[in-house]
Amino acid sequence: MKLLVIGLDGVDRALVERFDMPVLQGILEQNTQVPIKEDLWARGWVKVLSGLPGTETGAFYEQPKLNGSGEFTQSFGTSKYAGLKKPPLWQAMGDRGVTSGWLNLPTTMPAASVDGFMVSGAGGGVSPSDRLPRKACFPAEMTDDLTQDRMCWENRFRVSGYRSADTYIPACTDAIWQRARIFSRLVKKYHVDGLGFLAQKEPVLLTNVFMHDVLNHRIDGTEFATRQLLKNFFNCLDDTIDFLCKTLQPDNVAIVSDHGAGPYRKSLNLNALLHRNDLVKFPSQPGQNRVKKQIRFVSRMALRKLLGSDAIPYDSWHPYRQAIDHTRTQAFAHFYVPGVYINDERFSGTVTNAADKQRLVRQIIDLINHDPLLSSENIVATPFRELHSECPFADLLPEIWVDLPDDVFPEHMGKLLAKNPLDRHWFDLRDLPRDIGSGKKTPAALCSF
Known part of the structure; x- marks a missing residue:
């Protein structure tokens, strides 16, 4: 194999240094490092696979449906790569006559036809609660073998069924090992000697829940138990990399990620500020x-x-x-989006005049940048959509971009700025309401080759 690419979702250099991972650390030391800073709204894996920013692909985690409603979607799959300025990586390899094998890459549903094999990853609007569908596999007959192998497609917390750290973390550990073995077998079965690309999603699944435990070293009780389970997971992740390098013997190894990992300490709900200034309305x-x-x-x-x-x-x-009344709203913020939308014709909204839009943008930027609480957190708003008015996906963009500290996440409920109640130690997971607990994505990503 000429090149083995290992994608580690949510892994950055700081996380690698926190655990005993000599193989991965050695690869990073030997390789060239390219500093990457992600914006955390655009899909990082689409950037990796296309070489294009979100403004050129329309690949965002939460984006307007643009159907005249206020609805948003997370859907993005292989069909969305068609017509972009650059072909996706698997197509570029095929155009050059290079064999390739792909396993667990998000945003690749349905699996594309390649000279080799492809197993799409969950995510990109595809529920990880579903069993592995035939459309996720090329060739399609590979689905039966993977089903018989009981391959874990993804272990996202809420749909996994696990409700304690001592069952969930070991399940994630088993999944990465199982996936590494299956990838090695498929590479040999389909005679892939060009590019192999394996993505492991479990690191971000665990840091999103357990980042508090990653950062805090306790030596007693369940805190110690969770920490030991996490140490074992990252030790095993390193072992899988060693296994792949030894069994596949690639000429070169690249390590990439779509973002980093850090603590989630505070939530930002800009709708609280907009509501205070009579700009957003909620259903009465x-x-x-x-x-x-x-x-x-x-x-x-x-x-x-x-x-x-x-x-x-x-x-x-x-x-x-929180639901928004678009018939009475002038501007609004949305979950996951670090910015503010003007409620215009995209949402069948109330603002249709260009001069009114410009006035609202200036007013809201002034409100955010002069709010004492937000200023104390170095939260800054700037114009955004007008700077990208010529890009093919300008209609998906918020009029205003808001730069956030790494430990703040844009929510859609509650106070303007609030402590994250889930930022704590976790062992019993029955009270964890979603996949995001004490951790979140951070801008630093790995690009090592």
């Missing part, structure tokens, strides 16, 4: 409905305490997005 609720919801909330809390936290799932009453 009669007082009686509010009372009913409060009674339901208190009742569920009491039942959870009485019957156990699994009796009533936390996320059944803990929404992380």
Whole structure:
């Protein structure tokens, strides 16, 4: 094999240095390092596979559907690569007559036809709760073999079924080893001697939940147990890299990631600021409905305490997005997007005049940049969409970009700026409502070749 590319989702140099990973550390020391800073809204794996930024691909984690509603989507697959300025990497390899093998790459559903094999990864709007579909495999008949091998397609926390660290982390450890063995076997079966690309998603799945435990060294109780399980996972991740290098004997090894990992300490909800200034409106609720919801909330809390936290799932009453009334709203923020949208014709909104849009952009930037609380956190707003008005996906972009500290995540509920209540030690995971716990993505990514 000429080149083996190992994709480590959510891994940066700082994370590698926190654990005993001599093989990976040795590769990074030997290779050339390219400093990469991701914006965390555009999909990093699409950048890796296309060589293009999100403004040129339209690949964003949360993006407007542009169907006249206020709905957003995370969908992105192989069909979206068609017509871009550059062909995706698998097509570029095929055009050059290079054999290639691909396993677990996000945003590659359905699997593309290649001279070799491809197994698409989950994500990109494809639910990881589904079993491995035939459209995820090329050749399609490979699906039966992988199903018989009981290949773990992905272990995303909420759909995994695991609810404690001592079952979830070992399951992730087993998954990366299983995937490495399957990849090695497929490379040999399909005679891939050009490019091999294996992506491992589990590092980011674990740091998103357990970053507090990654950063804190306790020597007793469940804190120690979680830390030891994490150490074993990253030791094994290093072992899988060693295994692949020895079994495939590539001429060159490249290590890439789509972003880094860090603590998630605070949430930002810009809709709180916009609502305070009468720019965003929420659906009105009669007082009686509010009372009913409060009674339901208190009742569920009491039942959870009485019957156990699994009796009533936390996320059944803990929404992380608040509905917006687009018929009365001038501007709004959205979950995952570090910015503010003007509620214009894209959303069948109220703002249609260009002069009004420009006025609102200036007003909102001024509100954000002069808010004492946001200024104290070095949160800064700048014009964004107008700077990319000529790009093919300008309609997906927010009018205003907001630069955030690495430990702040853009939410859609709660106060303007609030502490993350999930930023703590985790062992019993029954009260964790979603895949994001004490960790989040950070801009530093690996590009080592």
